[in-house]
Amino acid sequence: MTTFNDIDRKAINTIRCLSADGVAKANSGHPGAPMGLAPLAHVIFNNFLNFNPKNPNWFNRDRFVLSNGHGVMLHYVLLHLFGYDSMKMDDLKQFRQLGSRSPGHPEAETDGIEVTTGPLGQGIANAVGLAIAQANIAATFNKPGFAVSDNFTYSIFGDGCMMEGVASEAMSLAGHLQLGNLISFYDDNHITIDGDINVAFTENVLARLEAYGWHTIWVEDGDNDLEGIAKAIEEAKKVTDKPSCIKITTTIGFGSKLAGTHSVHGAPLKADDIAQLKEQFGLDPTKSFDVEQDVYDLYHAKAAKGASAEESWNDLFSKYSAEYPELATELQRRIKGELPQGWEKHLPTYTPADPAIASRKLSEILIGKVFDALPELIGGSADLTGSNLTRYSKSVDFQPPSTGLGDYSGRYIRYGVREHGMGAIMNGISAYGGFIPYSGTFLNFVSYAAGAVRLSALSEHQVIWVATHDSIGLGEDGPTHQPIETLAHFRALPNMQVWRPADGNETSAAYYKSLTNKHTPSIIALSRQNLPQLEGSSIEKASKxxxxxxxxxxxxxxxxxxxxxxxxxxxxxxxxxxxxxxxxxxxxxxxxxxxxxxxxxxxxxxxxxxxxxxxxxxxxxxxxxxxxxxxxxxxxxxxxxxxxxxxxxxxxxxxxxxxxxxxxxxxxxxxxxxxxxxxx
Ligand SMILES: Cc1ncc(C[n+]2csc(CCOP(=O)(O)OP(=O)(O)O)c2C)c(N)n1
Incomplete structure (x- = not known):
């Protein structure tokens, strides 16, 4: 059993006070969630999360996602205390300032931040993608005695995320997929911006997640019960055939005079409130941004353990390389994000003598030709496989083996009718590294996923939307399905490729650019109706x-x-x-x-x-x-x-x-x- 003592409590109170200081100095931000979540975050980071601050990109690190991204000060404080180079004390002091390394919400470009969050619901859906990616890597590369991939994904979310549809879509799928490597925490503090959740959100969250197939646990005193939190995580780790949600009942703004109210959700604490907070916690009220050495020592000791965990993994990987050289080389290639030599030779080319073919069909032909050559491709569709033509005939579905429908090494995901969840999950898969996710739906319904697509572009995730039925050319389904504004909307996004190829060569160009541009997502709009192969088109020309x-x-x-x-x-x-x-x-x-x-x-x-x-x-x-x-x-x-x-x-x-x-x-x-x- 994990035990805790005074230094743990001092460290937690330090997190609370640093969070309050950071938000107060910026005169902007959200102190409430960090102060309420400090005990949970301390237990996760100091007792469970496997990470090495000196190498934030260590492949087998546990992933952590703060889905309630407005509470980012919590994450910045943790990164600082554990010694990430990306977050010095000065960066905490520069919170929310122009050009600082500590923007208003978490952005994936900061070392230690896995995914960009803030738009509520996205983070937990990204976490589902991170967990899918890990399960697939493990099923593909692990060998007896060589668990080269065994990381967990941890994610905290609040009431806001839990009200968002995108979270429901992704969590429902996670339950079906039995993702035991996903452990999430529901910050049950009863408060959102409008006040008590009684005005809008009265369902039993854990019962809902149980219905999705999740394992659930409740820690009733998340403000103080560190042992209870640790015990819950230990239990969750043992449940390998279900994702877990641990509901932690907390007090928003714990320690503030306004604790437990929405006033502390998104406004800085007043100076006298911060002073009484520090006094209450036995810290010096005259000092701000103050960390006592024993707190740093505690966290740096954990960071050192993380560094040696990575060393052990490196040793394991060397032995794995000796035993399974081809797999090891392949995994390294995937981690680096380099495409295999010569893969592009598989791209089909056409001449005007070739028959007219619908571009969705051209896309299917192309996927069939490159799928084996590009093992990083992981496909799917939002229940339109037969229309989007996204499934390579020889591919295996990504499914829990117990369903008899596929296995975790499968590279085709049945997303169900969950476009927004699909988009956010693809972002998570992309963020994990080693994958290029692509998925299909009708172009018109990519708009359902606009929130996730926007984050793909902002966070530079290489994800590909196979967006078929791209116009009035879909015919009979009519105006409900015929895109009008869709391309204009997505073309207006910065860092977004929106391809609408005219024939076979242009379809190959669209995929060539989408597969080689590592930092830009793509929508490939494809026709339902046949298109002639044009005189004068080529992959090279269309690639411009x-x-x-x-x-x-x-x-x-x-x-x-x-x-x-x-x-x-x-x-x-x-x-x-x-x-x-x-x-x-x-x-x-x-x-x-x-x-x-x-x-x-x-x-x-x-x-x-x-x-x-x-x-x-x-x-x-x-x-x-x-x-x-x-x-x-x-x-x-x-x-x-x-x-x-x-x-x-x-x-x-x-x-x-x-x-x-x-x-x-x-x-x-x-x-x-x-x-x-x-x-x-
Ligand atoms: C998609 C989206 N809608 C609205 C917001 C604005 N917003 C930020 S925080 C918040 C309330 C979140 O409540 P909760 O998750 O309970 O956070 P807590 O009050 O516990 O900090 C809202 C509506 C947002 N960030 N994202």
Whole structure:
């Protein structure tokens, strides 16, 4: 049994006071959760978490996620006390200041912070992804006597996270998947911003999690019962076939005059409150940011244990390398995030002689060709496998072996109808290292996961959305399923590739860039309907994000399009040619990638002195950046067979040709500059 004494209590009170000091100095932040959670955090970090502050990226470290990210001061204080170079005392003093290493919510770029949290619910869903990743690595690489992967994922979440749908989605899946390597803590302090949770949140959280298949434990006095917390974690570690949730009943802002109220959730404590707090805890009320040496000594001793745990693991890994050299080399490659030599040779290429194929099918063909060559790929779909075509026929499902449906080495995840959870889980898998997750849903429903997609971009997670049924071209399902604003929304995200390939070569380019750009997530929008293989397309050209597909001398207009509209634009150019009008066609499958090309290249594609018409069966929003005139759909779509819907909206060769001619007419006699040219 783990026992505790006065130095533990002093360390806990130091965490509380440092948290209060940090928030007070910033005059901004959330002191309540750190003060209430200090005992739990102390027990997790000092007694259970396996980590080495001198090497925050040690692969087999336990992962820790603070899902209630507003309580980040707690995590910063811990990083500091355990001796992470990323968090010096000055960094605590610079909390929330511009350019500091201690931003307002946890950001994964800080060593010791695994995932960016703050948007409630995301962190615990990321933790599910981290646990899936560990289970898969263990099932793939561990050998008898060589548990090269055996880390746990620990996560704290509060009432806020537990109310969010994304957490429910991910936790429900975690229960099904029997992730015994996931241990979470529910901070039951009864308070959110609006006050007591009685106004909005009265369910029995543990009963709900039990129904999901979780093991649950309750520590009734989370403010003081350190032994109880430790005992609960010991018990949770022994439950290997269920994720565990330990409900810890705590007092928000413990020690403050405002303890137990929402006033202490998100506002600094007043100076007199902090002084009485320190006095109460036997610390010097005249000092701030003060840590007594015995507290540092305690935590540094634990840090040293972490360093030797890593050394032992390194020894184990050397022996493993001798016994299983190929596996060891492969695991090292995966950890480094290097793709296998020559993998790209498996990317399919096409010629115009090849048949018209739906780009979702082209994607399926591609996945089938690269899946064995890229063991880091771990796929899935939100219950649309047969529509997204995301499953390689020979892949095994990631499932608990006891279900008889697959095993933990499986590389295909049945996410169920949980798009948001899927997005957040993919972020967690990506954060673990050694994986490139991809998953399918209809493009329109990527919007359901927008919160997670945004964090993929912000945290630079390489995750790939296989977003099929990408337009009105899906036809009969109608406006509820037909994306209009979706691409504009995701194109507006910084650090986001949004591919909409027009044919087979462009689909290969989309995957090539998505698989090689380690720090940028991707959405690959794919058609349900067949698309012709275009004359003039190539992986190389499309990999620039945009290129001239059809070029004629003395062109009078450029038609720039994406995806299914590129082929129609090519036919429109033929209609125009019959009227002696010359048109060039530009395909622009990914704005993000195109924007990164040289000015010279971009201006060669979209030059001065020629009017440019954009064509895409979506909102015209954003196309002003690349065109003078836009042809799109600024309303909801319509239900009907796809060819009829296209005709209804006039996205036909004739409809496009008519608008191209009108564009030429409109700009006749007016000098036109490339839309790429702007004042700054
Ligand atoms: C998705 C999302 N919605 C809203 C917020 C704003 N917000 C920050 S903390 C909070 C309440 C959280 O309550 P709880 O988890 O109980 O934290 P505690 O009061 O215990 O610190 C809210 C609504 C947010 N960060 N993320």
């Amino acid at each position: 994000g945009g290129y001239t597909l059809v070029e004629v001398e003395n062109a009078q207009v450029i038609i720039v399009a994406t995806g299914s509209e590129v082929g129609i634009a090519v036919d429109a150019a033929k209609v125009l040619a019959e009227q002696n009008i010359k048109a060039n066609i530009v395909s622009l499958p990914d704005w993000f990638t195109f924007d990164q090309q040289s000015e010279e290249y971009k201006l060669s594609v979209l030059p001065d002195n020629i009017p440019i018409l954009s064509v895409e069966v979506m909102t015209t929003n954003g196309w002003q950046k690349y065109s003078h005139q836009q042809f799109g759909i600024n309303r909801f779509g319509a239900s009907g067979p796809a060819p009829e819907v296209y005709k209804f909206f006039e996205f036909t060769p004739e409809g496009i040709a008519k608008r191209a001619a009108a564009t030429i007419e409109f700009y006749k006699g007016t000098p036109v500059r490339s839309p790429l040219k702007t004042a700054f």
